[in-house]
Amino acid sequence: MPQISERGKLMPSSPIRKLVPYAEEAKRKGVKVYHLNIGQPDIKTPVKAIEAVKNIDDKVIKYSHSAGNETYRRKLTNYYQNLDINIDHNDMIITTGGSEAISFALLSCLNPGDEIIIPEPFYANYNGFAVSAGVVVKPITAKIENNFALPSVNEFEKLITPKTKAIVICNPNNPTGYLYSKEELEELRDVVKKHDLYLISDEVYREFCYDGNKHFSAMNLEGIENNVILIDSVSKRYSACGVRIGVMITKNKEIISTAMKFAQARLCPPYLGQVLAEAAIDTTDEYFEEVYNEYIERRNFMVNALNKMEGVVCPMPKGAFYTVTKLPIDDSDKFCKWMLTDFTYKNQTVMLAPATGFYSTKGLGKNEVRVAYVLKIEDLKKAMEVLEQALEEYPGRTV
Amino acid sequence: MPQISERGKLMPSSPIRKLVPYAEEAKRKGVKVYHLNIGQPDIKTPVKAIEAVKNIDDKVIKYSHSAGNETYRRKLTNYYQNLDINIDHNDMIITTGGSEAISFALLSCLNPGDEIIIPEPFYANYNGFAVSAGVVVKPITAKIENNFALPSVNEFEKLITPKTKAIVICNPNNPTGYLYSKEELEELRDVVKKHDLYLISDEVYREFCYDGNKHFSAMNLEGIENNVILIDSVSKRYSACGVRIGVMITKNKEIISTAMKFAQARLCPPYLGQVLAEAAIDTTDEYFEEVYNEYIERRNFMVNALNKMEGVVCPMPKGAFYTVTKLPIDDSDKFCKWMLTDFTYKNQTVMLAPATGFYSTKGLGKNEVRVAYVLKIEDLKKAMEVLEQALEEYPGRTV
Numbered sequence: 134m135p136q137i138s139e140r141g142k143l144m145p146s147s148p149i150r151k152l153v154p155y156a157e158e159a160k161r162k163g164v165k166v167y168h169l170n171i172g173q174p175d176i177k178t179p180v181k182a183i184e185a186v187k188n189i190d191d192k193v194i195k196y197s198h199s200a201g202n203e204t205y206r207r208k209l210t211n212y213y214q215n216l217d218i219n220i221d222h223n224d225m226i227i228t229t230g231g232s233e234a235i236s237f238a239l240l241s242c243l244n245p246g247d248e249i250i251i252p253e254p255f256y257a258n259y260n261g262f263a264v265s266a267g268v269v270v271k272p273i274t275a276k277i278e279n280n281f282a283l284p285s286v287n288e289f290e291k292l293i294t295p296k297t298k299a300i301v302i303c304n305p306n307n308p309t310g311y312l313y314s315k316e317e318l319e320e321l322r323d324v325v326k327k328h329d330l331y332l333i334s335d336e337v338y339r340e341f342c343y344d345g346n347k348h349f350s351a352m353n354l355e356g357i358e359n360n361v362i363l364i365d366s367v368s369k370r371y372s373a374c375g376v377r378i379g380v381m382i383t384k385n386k387e388i389i390s391t392a393m394k395f396a397q398a399r400l401c402p403p404y405l406g407q408v409l410a411e412a413a414i415d416t417t418d419e420y421f422e423e424v425y426n427e428y429i430e431r432r433n434f435m436v437n438a439l440n441k442m443e444g445v446v447c448p449m450p451k452g453a454f455y456t457v458t459k460l461p462i463d464d465s466d467k468f469c470k471w472m473l474t475d476f477t478y479k480n481q482t483v484m485l486a487p488a489t490g491f492y493s494t495k496g497l498g499k500n501e502v503r504v505a506y507v508l509k510i511e512d513l514k515k516a517m518e519v520l521e522q523a524l525e526e527y528p529g530r531t532v
Numbered sequence: 533m534p535q536i537s538e539r540g541k542l543m544p545s546s547p548i549r550k551l552v553p554y555a556e557e558a559k560r561k562g563v564k565v566y567h568l569n570i571g572q573p574d575i576k577t578p579v580k581a582i583e584a585v586k587n588i589d590d591k592v593i594k595y596s597h598s599a600g601n602e603t604y605r606r607k608l609t610n611y612y613q614n615l616d617i618n619i620d621h622n623d624m625i626i627t628t629g630g631s632e633a634i635s636f637a638l639l640s641c642l643n644p645g646d647e648i649i650i651p652e653p654f655y656a657n658y659n660g661f662a663v664s665a666g667v668v669v670k671p672i673t674a675k676i677e678n679n680f681a682l683p684s685v686n687e688f689e690k691l692i693t694p695k696t697k698a699i700v701i702c703n704p705n706n707p708t709g710y711l712y713s714k715e716e717l718e719e720l721r722d723v724v725k726k727h728d729l730y731l732i733s734d735e736v737y738r739e740f741c742y743d744g745n746k747h748f749s750a751m752n753l754e755g756i757e758n759n760v761i762l763i764d765s766v767s768k769r770y771s772a773c774g775v776r777i778g779v780m781i782t783k784n785k786e787i788i789s790t791a792m793k794f795a796q797a798r799l800c801p802p803y804l805g806q807v808l809a810e811a812a813i814d815t816t817d818e819y820f821e822e823v824y825n826e827y828i829e830r831r832n833f834m835v836n837a838l839n840k841m842e843g844v845v846c847p848m849p850k851g852a853f854y855t856v857t858k859l860p861i862d863d864s865d866k867f868c869k870w871m872l873t874d875f876t877y878k879n880q881t882v883m884l885a886p887a888t889g890f891y892s893t894k895g896l897g898k899n900e901v902r903v904a905y906v907l908k909i910e911d912l913k914k915a916m917e918v919l920e921q922a923l924e925e926y927p928g929r930t931v
Contacts, residue, residue: 134758134784135697135728141640141790150796177591186804187586192576194774194808229628229776232798240664241540245644261797265639267666298534329534359533375593375803377628385533391540397549398660399631404774405585405804409593 140267145260148466148490155473156484165481166473167508167516172307174454174507176372176424178409185412186405197401200393201227201380205411209380212414216339218352218363224382226392227402231337231366231379232258238362238381239266239299241391242331247298249333252284254457254491254498256307256335271297272493277459277501280448281309283317289324299331300324305338305348308491308503309457310450312342315349322354332357335364337379338453340421343429346451352382359385369454371413372424376406428454431506431513438517439504442524444532447504455505457488463529465489465502471527478522481515500531539666544659547865547889554872555883564880565872566907566915571706573853573906575771575823577808584811585804596800599792600626600779604810608779611813615738617751617762617781624781625791626801630736630765631657633780637761638665638698640790641730646697648732651683653856653890653897655706655734670696671892676858676900679847680708682716688723698730699723704737704747707890707902708856709849711741714748721753731756734763736778737852739820742828745850751781758784768853770812771823775805827853830905830912837916838903841923843931846903854904856887862928864888864901870926877921880914899930 149170156166200206206222213220228234243249245267251259253272263270271292275281289300300321305312313321325332334351342348351361366379381392432449436456439447444461462468465487472482486505488498506513524530548569555565599605605621612619627633642648644666650658652671662669670691674680688699699720704711712720724731733750741747750760765778780791831848835855838846843860861867864886871881885904887897905912923929 134786135641135730137786137790138639138641138643138646140643141793144790144793144797146793147796173595175592178593183588183590183593187588189582189586191582193574194577194582194772196572196773229802230799236798240537242534242537244537244539245666247537258797258799261794265794265797267644331534373593374595375800377800377802387533387536391536391543394540394543394545395660395664397546398543398657398664399635400629400657401774401776403628403776403802403805405808406802409804 140264143264145257145264147257148487152469152473152484155470159473159482163480164477167481167483167512167519169504169508169516170484170486171507172369172455172505173374174369174372175509176427178373179371179413179416179420181415182371182373182409182413186409189408194404197404197407199396199401200225201402202407202411205407208411208414216350218350220352220382220384224384224389226381226389226396227407228379228381229402230368230377231335231364232262234364234379234381235259235262235333235335236265237392237395238333238364239263239268240395241388242362243268243298246296248294248296249299249301250289250292250297251301251493253493254308254488256303257490259301260493270493274494274497275309275311277446277448277457281306281311281457283313283321286320286324293328297328297330299333301333301335302351303335305341305452307338307453308455308486308488310453310455312346312348312452318349318351318354322357325357325360329360331360331362333362333364337364337366337369340370341428341454342452343432344451362388367410367413371416373409373413376409377403378406378410428506431510434510435504435506435513435517442521444524454507455503457491457501457503459501461524461530461532462500462527463531464499467529468527469502472523476523476526478519481519483516483519483523539663542663544656544663546656547886551868551872551883554869558872558881562879563876566880566882566911566918568903568907568915569883569885570904570906571854572773573768573771574908575826577772578770578812578815578819580814581770581772581808581812585808588807593803596803596806598795598800599624600801601806601810604806607810607813615749617749619751619781619783623783623788624779625788625795626806627778627780628801629767629776630734630763630778631661633763633778634658634661634732634734635664636780636791636794637732637763638662638667639794640787641761642667642697645695647693647695648698648700649688649691649696650700650892652892653707653887655702656889658700659892669892673893673896674708674710676845676847676856680705680710680856682712682720685719685723692727696727696729698732700732700734701750702734704740704851706737706852707854707885707887709852709854711745711747711851717748717750717753721756724756724759729759730761731759732761732763736763736765736768739769740827740853741851742831743850761787766809766812770815772808772812775808776802777805777809827905830909833909834903834905834912834916841920843923853906854902856890856900856902858900860923860929860931861899861926862930863898866928867926868901871922875922875925877918880918882915882918882922
């Protein structure tokens with residue numbers, strides 16, 4: 134029997150995935166499991182967007198253009214122009230989710246063995262895309278004491294080698310909920326410019342910025358127009374994760390023409406998802422206000438509830454719908470597993486994401502978990518009650 | 533401005549793509565262009581499959597399982613069992629088109645620098661997936677004089693090195709339309725077994741076998757159950773190229789668990805396409821008979837028309853809906869471009885795919901083109917008339 138590949142062995146298996154069988158087992162036993170481990174919101178997809186798919190009159194579901202339907206790309210241009218991101222429909226390639234946009238960026242810009250710097254904790258799947266592309270991740274640790282703000286320029290400078298080709302950021306951040314300020318991004322711009330790096334900016338949570346904070350896109354950083362690659366997706370914006378429609382945007386024509394070759398090899402992004410995504414651009418402000426109000430309520434409730442628990446420290450996130458929280462525990466992998474296998478409270482338990490999966494530096498995240506506030510407030514209330522009880526009973530409690 | 537990657541530069545740009553702007557220009561001038569260059573059939577997608585999408589009652593378009601919806605995988609198992617391919621729903625990962633299935637297979641099984649042997653002419657995008665995965669393609673030439681039959685075992689043996697990890701076949705073949713016999717596949721099996729290679733078998737044209745010939749799947753080759761990876765797709769079977777739903781199947785559990793890590797990193801295949809593909813499994817035999825009769829008529833007409841032209845040699849394809857045809861021309865790239873830029877007949881012309889793009893060996897395919905019989909018979913008739921005239925007028929005619 135032939136051997137699987139080295140990169141196949143290197144491919145990380147996320148700590149959340151490892152917990153899934155335990156959650157399933159708990160459910161089989163009749164335990165109610167509150168899922169605060171996932172980025173799948175319970176918010177409805179805009180009705181008109183779903184209707185657009187239900188109203189198609191295509192007789193043949195054909196390949197679309199490899200860069201995505203031109204009607205969709207043209208309309209998407211308006212969406213970005215309303216945000217003062219001035220691009221045209223040839224500056225973008227519609228991708229199969231934000232995932233493929235990241236892969237195209239790495240494949241087009243980096244050689245195997247090249248390095249990317251990513252502030253950690255970071256979206257765990259960046260590791261997977263890096264392994265697929267043969268690229269080495271160099272983490273730079275953001276600290277919970279600083280609410281996970283951008284590490285200083287000095288810290289970045291220390292990590293830069295001749296092999297460093299790109300910095301990857303996620304803004305607003307998954308998993309921390311941190312929103313980078315314009316000033317932080319300008320500091321990053323200076324580093325990018327000085328060392329002529331690529332800046333890959335994942336902004337899929339753009340619509341989720343709270344407390345009057347405005348999102349500043351890396352696309353609007355002056356002086357590095359040819360270095361910035363924007364990663365975007367409709368998954369979170371319209372609660373349409375399953376359509377798998379994202380986009381890679383850059384003003385750098387050479388990157389677009391290179392990425393197009395990868396796009397052509399895989400033929401096209403999903404047609405039906407593009408129909409939904411195109412219609413979703415007309416989603417009303419009322420929809421977003423309702424979603425915004427819902428998340429604000431959930432966030433405020435959850436963060437307050439967490440901070441009231443003894444030994445728990447939870448920064449107030451300014452964006453996205455996650456927070457990384459410090460718990461009085463010895464080992465987040467053990468604790469999250471224990472919650473599913475050895476603990477119930479009133480026949481309920483909570484599934485959380487161990488933060489270890491979001492750090493690249495070994496040993497970090499052992500007393501942190503990512504909590505997603507993607508459930509309705511009644512469920513969040515019960516989940517917090519369960520979590521508080523679990524922390525009291527957990528044998529590995531540290532404080 | 534930072535440099536793009538070496539693999540980005542290496543990524544091939546297909547000769548067909550290069551012709552697209554010329555075809556667009558011809559159309560702008562009012563010339564009718566018959567597209568025999570593409571694999572996009574004009575056959576209708578089964579009505580009930582499209583209806584399934586139009587009838588969804590989902591309120592949230594959620595992520596599906598990373599391996600694809602379990603209902604779809606279970607139902608797909610029945611489809612394969614009806615073909616005597618005995619697998620269960622855990623032996624498969626639903627992918628974003630056959631394209632992603634090939635990528636997962638290469639990433640999971642091969643290291644950068646490893647070699648794959650592919651009989652040429654072959655589906656041009658295999659080159660792209662190979663470059664993405666850092667894998668080296670070693671072509672083995674199938675000859676038009678033999679109707680593009682499988683090259684002999686000796687020819688394979690000559691190419692095998694310690695770096696050879698897999699053989700890739702496409703059966704029925706795109707671009708040649710050749711259908712491998714059970715005997716040919718058993719010879720290949722012996723090579724695969726002897727050298728403990730992977731056999732990656734792309735069978736997306738399975739439903740298109742003519743003249744009473746039966747398709748024999750590599751999944752049913754005895755003694756190499758753990759070496760075979762089946763690549764499949766609903767694109768051609770149900771004329772639903774745009775849904776981007778494929779599947780990677782293998783009985784090798786280690787490959788499945790490795791590929792699952794790549795599948796999890798990109799979250800899931802498109803949900804809406806899965807709904808369509810699941811419903812499509814119930815497509816009636818009448819649909820396939822109608823499609824079959826249509827293709828047989830087109831093939832017979834086209835191959836006969838080609839062989840009647842002076843200096844043209846066209847093998848009779850036994851499967852798929854393509855043929856690679858020898859023309860009395862000096863250079864297929866030049867000829868195909870000339871047809872679009874310098875020639876019209878009654879204000880019409882034909883777009884063909886230069887065969888150079890399907891050969892990895894430099895210089896091959898210069899007097900061959902791939903012709904796809906994906907247009908209705910009236911259009912094919914006109915296209916053949918135009919092609920005959922073009923061959924008479926072409927300044928680079930060789931005979």
